[in-house]
Amino acid sequence: MVTFQNTQVLLLAMVLLAACLAKLTIRERVADAPDHVHGVPVPAGLAGLTALRRSRGMNVGLGLGEGVLGLALLVTSQFSVRLATTLAFAAATWVVGELRVRRPDAGCGCFGGLSAKRVGRRSVLRALLFTGAGIASLGAPMAGLDVLRDVRTQVAPVLVLELALFAALSPELSELLGRGSHTRGLGRPETPCERRRSPMPETYAALYDSPAWVEHENAVASAVPLDVWREGCWRFVVYPARVDGHDMEIVFAVSTAERNRAVRAALVPARVASPV
Template sequence: MVTSIQNTQVLLLATVLLAACLAKLMIRERALDVPDHVHGVPVPAGLTALRRSRGLNVGLGLGEGLLGLALLVTSHVSVRLATTVAFAAATWVVGELRAHRPDAGCGCFGGLSGKRVGVRTVLRAVLFTAAAVASLGAPLAGLQVLRDVQAQVGVVLLAELALFAALSPELSALLERGGFAPGRGRPPMPCERRRSPIAETYATLYESGAWAEHENLVSSALPLDVWREGCWRFVVFPARVDGRDTEIVFAVSTGERDRVVLSAFAQPEEAGAGPLSAVL
């Protein structure tokens, strides 16, 4: 049983590496526009330097593809060690992005990985590193496992792929690109009547360019006030600009599709004047 699990990890890692290679080569990433400071603290520029270079990104994708192919054709320990080091390094990078620049996305699967780096992305990287460590003792190469697939290998591989899909925000991005996003093909519900969970509002806000532009000015992670009027939900955060206390009002649309985020500054005494006066 232990050997079957180890052999399964070889197939899993080869699949992931080849998928990452294809995504990086075929789907370009959006241009990054992220601040140099977050909450007044400078962030390492090197974290996203790779993402700005198409050539380096393609090179990384090709390296992942070669490593995935090597896992399929050979069981040499050097290939397994290189895979383990690669996933351990990726886990460190994702952890740093989560801590310093979560809005930049991880770029793990090229342009599909543009969403905010969350706990799921970090957990996925940790599990892949654990799988790479487990694969060190696998006696067979990937193609050898495929030639004689055992029931145990198939069950474990399907379970791991299902877990991988559940931890991957890229899946929804892929469905959207293919036109299979939820709600496609039917008229959207009017935004003023649509139920908009607060979690959806925060997710839209944190992934927006308006938040990326002003995040370094926000002085508290907790909003001062949140309310909804019609097609908009307003979220007010305390901020500090040029040494003075102020407030930033974010207006997040509640539409079913193509939600946008607007922002404006307001003096604390003006915050109660109403949403339109604060944002317009």
């Protein structure tokens, strides 16, 4: 039991230091998540969850905080450090869970620009396991560096197994390997979504397969859109709609990204034509 607890200290220290390094060195593209769709703001509670992705200053601050916690786990066995680490991972678990449910198009930013893909079950499970590791580390008698120096602790097998599980639950690993292959010229770098060619058939295919379309399909009053235009990483498609006896318009925002294309929808009042 003591060996397992000591291993969690090392595991959490390594994860925190890796997250710190990633946040400080690998930036995210922030143009993929607009705060408005056709003039309709994304609810503040949802937009706030992705503030870390949009603010370089907050990313750096969070990364430095993670680095401080990681170093503290290595050099001290103070209970307060373990408790702060556990609470930090518990908070991260809540944020990741909220992003998965309420902002499926947004990455968690857990490891900087490597975590730009939409949050999946693996990311939520990983955060839960790290929170559990934090709870287990509360009773660990040794600091991380002391564990490394004490050959009698025999933490290596447990640590290797947990790191393998961590890698299996980390979608960032494939992103990191992809960046490495692009650097060596072995792969085709992905074109930024704002500059990528996105034909209309691709947009319609993504739209018709989306939950947003299923939700509003019965309200759509015409198969022909009123307006179509593109802004940055999004193509907007506007349809006339009839909702509760009122003329409305449904604005669909379809991502132009190469993969994991998100679709959003917003109901707005119908535009009134100006008299000639």
